[in-house]
Amino acid sequence: MSINLFQAIILGLFASLSSMPGLGGTSIGNYTLGRPLIGGLICGIVLGDIPTGIMVGAAMQVVYIALVTPGGTVSADVRAVSYIGIPLAMIALKSYGLDPASAEGTALATSFGTMVGTIGTVLFYGTATMNLVWQHMGWAWVDKREYDKLPLVDYVLPWISHICFSLIPTVIMCMAGEPVVNLIKEKLPMDGIPMKTLFTVGALLPCVGIAILLKQIVRNVLDFVPYLTGFTLAASMGVNLVASTVIAGMFAILIYKLKMLELRKPAAAASSAASENGWDDDEEDI
Numbered sequence: 001m002s003i004n005l006f007q008a009i010i011l012g013l014f015a016s017l018s019s020m021p022g023l024g025g026t027s028i029g030n031y032t033l034g035r036p037l038i039g040g041l042i043c044g045i046v047l048g049d050i051p052t053g054i055m056v057g058a059a060m061q062v063v064y065i066a067l068v069t070p071g072g073t074v075s076a077d078v079r080a081v082s083y084i085g086i087p088l089a090m091i092a093l094k095s096y097g098l099d100p101a102s103a104e105g106t107a108l109a110t111s112f113g114t115m116v117g118t119i120g121t122v123l124f125y126g127t128a129t130m131n132l133v134w135q136h137m138g139w140a141w142v143d144k145r146e147y148d149k150l151p152l153v154d155y156v157l158p159w160i161s162h163i164c165f166s167l168i169p170t171v172i173m174c175m176a177g178e179p180v181v182n183l184i185k186e187k188l189p190m191d192g193i194p195m196k197t198l199f200t201v202g203a204l205l206p207c208v209g210i211a212i213l214l215k216q217i218v219r220n221v222l223d224f225v226p227y228l229t230g231f232t233l234a235a236s237m238g239v240n241l242v243a244s245t246v247i248a249g250m251f252a253i254l255i256y257k258l259k260m261l262e263l264r265k266p267a268a269a270a271s272s273a274a275s276e277n278g279w280d281d282d283e284e285d286i
Contacts, residue, residue: 001094001178003087007046008174012167014042015083019127019166020158036060036113039082047090055100056089057082060113063209080120084170085113088177095181107200116173123165130161226251 003011018034032038040057044050064078089109090100098105138153218224230248233239239247 001047001049001091003047003091003174003177005171005175008171009167010046011043011083011087011174012170014039015079015170016159016162016166018079018082019124020162034079034082036064036078036082036086039079040086043083043086043090047087049090052090052093052100053086055105056086056093056109059100059106059109060086060089063110063114064117065209065213077117077120077124079166080123080170081113081117084120084173085116087174088112088116088181091177092181095178119173123169126165127161130164131158134158134161226255 014033018030018039020030033042036057037054038057040053040055040060041050042053043057044053047053060081064081086109089112092108092112093100093105096108098108100106100109134153134157137157138150141147141149141153214227218227226248229251230244233247234244
């Protein structure tokens with residue numbers, strides 16, 4: 001599998017759009033567009049291999065499923081994972097002849113995505129730094145009462161930032177992806193220690209993503225009940241994703257109703273106490 005210039009430019013445009021809260025990006029769903037699950041579908045359509053794109057995107061989505069992405073001092077940029085990491089992972093899977101649904105294929109895909117995500121963080125800071133220049137220009141126009149120029153700050157000038165730090169790097173990395181993957185394949189054989197280490201780390205990364213998600217949503221021990229129930233149904237009884245989603249929805253409704261009952265009890269008690277006090281005051285007046 002190879003990526004031509006036209007395909008790389010399309011991926012670069014999607015990478016730019018997914019990182020634009022301005023420029024109408026929120027209205028087109030830039031957050032959703034930057035998720036690996038959606039990025040995998042788009043990469044599969046652009047590269048002509050939709051099943052592989054979806055499976056690679058799903059594997060990387062598990063790693064970045066929480067609101068806080070895993071990383072070291074700085075979290076990885078998930079948009080770079082979606083539009084740089086996924087195409088490179090697809091090339092690597094084809095080059096090594098691995099099935100994207102296999103454990104080795106999933107581990108290789110997540111490893112490539114995480115490495116690219118770290119590079120994407122540097123690019124993100126470059127975009128943010130350049131956007132500060134446009135913001136200062138906007139404040140200067142406000143001081144001069146030149147309000148007709150302000151749309152440039154939101155709709156025109158940020159394109160320069162995203163072209164420099166999203167589109168161009170995406171095009172370069174995607175175009176250079178095949179030679180780099182072939183070089184890695186030559187220097188790092190499948191049975192070597194570096195590749196075995198890469199597979200091991202890649203297999204552990206989904207666990208990190210799930211752990212971060214659980215840390216965010218679990219408040220007490222009872223919150224583990226829906227998670228353990230879903231895991232048991234999926235792993236032991238072979239329940240598919242649709243059935244698990246329906247069961248999860250039932251748990252969500254039950255938990256919501258219980259929370260509403262807990263909130264209504266203090267309000268009802270306070271209302272009852274207030275009415276009793278009002279009745280006592282009326283008796284004293286009589």
